[in-house]
Amino acid sequence: MTKKSFLSAILLSLLLHCPVEGQQRPIMDELGRTVKAPVSPRRIVSLAPSITEILFALGFNEEIAGVTSFSDFPGAALSKPRIGSFVSPSMEMMVSLKPDLIVAIQDGNRWETIERLSHLGFPVYVIDPKGWKGTLKTIEQMGNAFGKREESKRILDDMMKKKDRIVSLTRSLPSPRVFYQMGLSPVVTAGPGTLADDLIRMAGGRNIAENEPTPYPAYNTETVMLKAPEVIVLTSMERERDHTHLVKMWRDWK
Structure with a gap:
């Protein structure tokens, strides 16, 4: 193999393995559903305030295309288009935003909403956090699934430090x-x-x-x-x- 053809082969290999805009891959959500989602989401719709907060914490901002009515944290969420309440979001509004990823929550969103969006061809990733440990797991899995692994580790480290600090401050106090x-x-x-x-x-x-x-x-x-x-x-x-x-x-x- 000549030097030129060798370099061409390396370049081709890199191109084949590097994520490109629009490229998709199968990921598993917290309900065990396989979702064909973009490697690098560009238009994300959040179906709950808690999801919105996690997405911003992971470093998404411009990529967030729509949020629910009461998504008010962080402040940047206030400028995002509203899709209605997380119990009854507007299907028409969500479709008009042309999302490449929708993030829903099992304990809050109606299952018929999730099913209808899925049937329309939208990738719907469902989270299902249970308690403190479940919330940590959700953040970690969202980071892994959405290409924000390092960001999720930073969030989890910060949360654990704050939790340990609070527990240490209240350990010797009365329990109201x-x-x-x-x-x-x-x-x-x-x-x-x-x-x-x-x-x-x-x-x-x-x-x-x-x-x-x-x-x-x-x-x-x-x-x-x-x-x-x-x-x-x-x-x-x-x-x-x-x-x-x-x-x-x-x-x-x-």
Whole structure:
């Protein structure tokens, strides 16, 4: 083989093995589904605020083509096109964005939405984080699947350092009983196996729903008061609504 033909063979080999725009490969999502996704996604649609936050943390920005209504972190997410709520996103809006990758979440997005998008030919990668450890695994797998392995390692290292710091600061403190309200009507809380439950424990608290048989049990006010929480954390996706009355209600009950 001549020197020229040898160099040509090396160049051809490099071209065949280097990712190019539009190139796809099969990856497995967290449900065990094989998804034919781009090696380097260029137009990503996120179907949940948590997904949006992870994508930005992994270093995506210009590649994010659309997000759900309440995706407000980081600040750059506010300028992205809105596709509606993560429970009922607009199919027309998602299709119009021409995504080359859609990232969904098992615990939140409707399965019919995922199936319909898949049937339309869009690659839909589904995450399924369970608790703190599951969230770490999700970030690692997303980094591996989307070509952001080093970025995901950096995120995980930072999260573990912060967790260790918080645990060390609260280890010797009293453990208050905590009620985490994440639904208004009905009142829904976070039970065992959820990220909120793990975070409460890491912060030195005791979740009043830690022994419930389901991850997201519904409570009435009487049940909450019988469990005598010392700390109440209020969360809601209804950002425009004034929640002063909720604070007053719990204080009056106490």
